[in-house]
Amino acid sequence: MAHYQAINDDDDDDGDNQSTFTSASSLRRLHSDQEEGAGAGVSISFENIVYSVAGRDAPLLDGVSGLVRPGQCCAVLGGSGSGKTTLLDVLAGMIPDGPNVQGTVRFGKTVINAAQRRLVSAYVMQDDRLLPSLTVRQTFWYAAALRRAKNDRMQSRDEVRLRVEAAIDDLGLRKVADTSIGGVFSRGISGGERRRVSVGIQLLTNPSVLFLDEPTTGLDAFNAYALIETLSALARSNNKTILFTIHQPRSNVFELLDGVMLLSNGKGVYQGPAAALGDHFTACGFPSGRFVNLLDHAIDLVVVDKRSPETEDATTERLNGLVKAYQASALYKQLEVDLAEVGGDDNAAASSSHIPVVTGYNKSTNNVAWAVRKFRRWVYTFTTVLARQFTNLGRNPIALGMRMAQLIAIGSILSMFILRLDNNQSSVQNRSGLLYQAMMSGSFVGMLTAIPLFPEHRDLFYRERRQGFYNAGTMLLAYVVHVLPTALIAVTVASSIVYFGTGLYPETSRFFVFAGVIFFGYLFGELLAIMFMGVFYSPVIANTSSALYMSVASLISTSVFRSYERMPDVVRWVSYSSIYKYASQILIVNEFQDLRLTCDDDEPCRYPSGNFYLELYYPNAVENVARNWALVIVFVGVMGVSAALVLQFRKRSMR
Ligand SMILES: Nc1ncnc2c1ncn2[C@@H]1O[C@H](COP(=O)(O)OP(=O)(O)O)[C@@H](O)[C@H]1O
Numbered sequence: 269m270a271h272y273q274a275i276n277d278d279d280d281d282d283g284d285n286q287s288t289f290t291s292a293s294s295l296r297r298l299h300s301d302q303e304e305g306a307g308a309g310v311s312i313s314f315e316n317i318v319y320s321v322a323g324r325d326a327p328l329l330d331g332v333s334g335l336v337r338p339g340q341c342c343a344v345l346g347g348s349g350s351g352k353t354t355l356l357d358v359l360a361g362m363i364p365d366g367p368n369v370q371g372t373v374r375f376g377k378t379v380i381n382a383a384q385r386r387l388v389s390a391y392v393m394q395d396d397r398l399l400p401s402l403t404v405r406q407t408f409w410y411a412a413a414l415r416r417a418k419n420d421r422m423q424s425r426d427e428v429r430l431r432v433e434a435a436i437d438d439l440g441l442r443k444v445a446d447t448s449i450g451g452v453f454s455r456g457i458s459g460g461e462r463r464r465v466s467v468g469i470q471l472l473t474n475p476s477v478l479f480l481d482e483p484t485t486g487l488d489a490f491n492a493y494a495l496i497e498t499l500s501a502l503a504r505s506n507n508k509t510i511l512f513t514i515h516q517p518r519s520n521v522f523e524l525l526d527g528v529m530l531l532s533n534g535k536g537v538y539q540g541p542a543a544a545l546g547d548h549f550t551a552c553g554f555p556s557g558r559f560v561n562l563l564d565h566a567i568d569l570v571v572v573d574k575r576s577p578e579t580e581d582a583t584t585e586r587l588n589g590l591v592k593a594y595q596a597s598a599l600y601k602q603l604e605v606d607l608a609e610v611g612g613d614d615n616a617a618a619s620s621s622h623i624p625v626v627t628g629y630n631k632s633t634n635n636v637a638w639a640v641r642k643f644r645r646w647v648y649t650f651t652t653v654l655a656r657q658f659t660n661l662g663r664n665p666i667a668l669g670m671r672m673a674q675l676i677a678i679g680s681i682l683s684m685f686i687l688r689l690d691n692n693q694s695s696v697q698n699r700s701g702l703l704y705q706a707m708m709s710g711s712f713v714g715m716l717t718a719i720p721l722f723p724e725h726r727d728l729f730y731r732e733r734r735q736g737f738y739n740a741g742t743m744l745l746a747y748v749v750h751v752l753p754t755a756l757i758a759v760t761v762a763s764s765i766v767y768f769g770t771g772l773y774p775e776t777s778r779f780f781v782f783a784g785v786i787f788f789g790y791l792f793g794e795l796l797a798i799m800f801m802g803v804f805y806s807p808v809i810a811n812t813s814s815a816l817y818m819s820v821a822s823l824i825s826t827s828v829f830r831s832y833e834r835m836p837d838v839v840r841w842v843s844y845s846s847i848y849k850y851a852s853q854i855l856i857v858n859e860f861q862d863l864r865l866t867c868d869d870d871e872p873c874r875y876p877s878g879n880f881y882l883e884l885y886y887p888n889a890v891e892n893v894a895r896n897w898a899l900v901i902v903f904v905g906v907m908g909v910s911a912a913l914v915l916q917f918r919k920r921s922m923r
Pocket residue numbers: 321324328346347348349350351352353354355
């Protein structure tokens with residue numbers, strides 16, 4: 269098993285994080301353990317954890333205690349809803365300290381707060397959030413780069429490479445190192461391998477403490493066993509402390525476990541060596557049958573059966589009996605002794621193993637150097653996120669096709685529908701209709717592209733935001749930049765087809781104005797959909813909402829149906845809040861200014877010239893071109909900022 273070097277050995281002394289530390293030296297000590305790789309290791313001990321939330325009468329965790337020593341792999345068992353994930357969240361510091369969380373959590377000998385626990389431990393969450401088109405190696409590479417950026421002591425590329433290859437080996441992913449992760453658009457590695465990748469990402473920082481929420485759920489028996497086997501080996505050979513939840517353990521997993529913790533209704537029903545589980549329940553009067561999976565047996569015993577009041581009463585009574593029996597057992601006494609021993613002499617421990625803090629630039633003493641370093645770190649993070657998005661797009665032919673082909677296809681259809689414009693009276697309506705259609709199509713295509721392609725970036729962002737790698741602004745900026753090349757090509761090609769195909773005003777500079785408006789409309793559509801995908805998790809609802817918004821916004825901002833002057837006041841005011849009003853005026857002026865119009869003998873000559881038409885329906889539009897451009901750009905910017913704010917601050921379920 270490869271020997272990891274610590275990549276996350278230096279905590280972020282950004283200033284913002286530093287302020288959350290109560291004791292930098294104790295944290296430093298935990299980190300120093302990591303620097304030694306398979307060093308002393310860190311035990312996790314917790315006493316009487318009580319966690320309650322408003323609106324629920326019973327606490328979610330009700331006096332849970334336990335101890336996991338370095339080198340041990342411990343499973344938290346329990347039926348669904350028993351509080352397993354909640355316990356992991358508390359221990360890993362995902363649930364912030366507050367009056368609703370009671371009890372003490374020690375890493376090693378030291379009581380540390382939630383923010384510190386979060387920094388020191390790694391947490392593999394239940395579902396995998398990976399970019400589907402990247403290969404396994406690329407996934408590790410970018411994950412390592414992001415961790416490197418967050419860290420002060422930047423490793424060389426070679427060191428990062430070593431780290432990545434070590435993770436590939438440790439998790440047995442060598443065979444699939446260059447295979448795509450896979451997802452909706454393409455097949456890739458298996459579910460078990462995907463889970464291994466998620467574990468490997470967390471191991472890149474060489475954490476001493478690793479939490480995993482249901483790592484085996486969704487895996488077949490073989491893969492589940494193999495994964496636990498890997499975890500168990502990791503714990504032993506690298507002296508890591510591993511705690512994972514599992515709700516349907518196979519019996520063969522049993523032999524791999526060092527410790528078992530059994531939860532029901534937030535109460536601890538058993539905590540101790542896996543080997544003693546059977547005897548404990550036999551002693552409680554519930555021996556397991558010969559061919560029964562002991563773990564299943566234990567879970568069955570403590571599940572509260574809510575199917576009827578009678579069964580609920582009976583099973584609750586049995587559970588309470590078992591909780592009492594456990595608290596009266598020798599195991600529990602032993603745990604209390606062990607906890608006291610681990611907690612022992614806090615102060616002595618803190619002073620004796622003090623390790624000098626390696627400080628980088630301190631914010632208060634050197635503002636310029638601090639700002640420069642912070643900026644460089646941001647640039648590195650930004651380019652990493654950007655490169656990852658480019659790689660992901662470049663490896664996904666379907667996404668590339670969508671980005672390139674949709675706009676061009678719509679442009680061609682539009683162009684074929686109109687065919688050639690001439691300059692007679694009926695061409696006036698054709699022209700303005702074509703301009704509106706082109707503008708709205710661009711925006712719709714933007715929206716329709718973001719709906720299927722953005723969620724994978726969003727979900728990865730939600731995951732990585734928890735770890736504080738970057739904010740929504742950085743992610744969205746990278747996303748927009750990675751969209752630019754394909755968008756610019758597709759918009760230019762599609763616009764040429766429409767513009768020159770139908771014979772709009774033949775002047776190159778006017779073509780670029782046209783293409784520019786289509787481009788910003790496209791970008792607006794994409795950002796609008798992204799904003800709604802921040803508000804609503806479901807892309808289907810985001811899709812409906814953005815389509816509705818666009819339809820209304822385009823309807824009220826065109827004077828195809830009604831001229832502005834004759835609109836009711838309310839509608840006219842609302843129309844000012846639509847980007848399409850300003851974008852369409854740019855296009856109309858671009859086309860009709862100085863346009864020569866002819867009058868055939870058999871039709872009334874309503875519009876002697878393009879300028880006459882502008883004067884009639886769009887008074888002031890000519891003078892307002894610069895203002896309209898400014899507004900279009902402001903609208904796109906505001907939509908981008910809104911999307912970033914929604915993504916950043918929308919409270920998602922913690923999981
Ligand atoms: N933030 C919360 N607010 C209210 N109830 C919660 C919250 N988090 C979890 N719960 C409830 O606490 C119980 C335990 O949840 P959880 O720890 O997710 O169970 P498990 O992981 O064992 O399936 C469940 O009944 C769940 O609905």
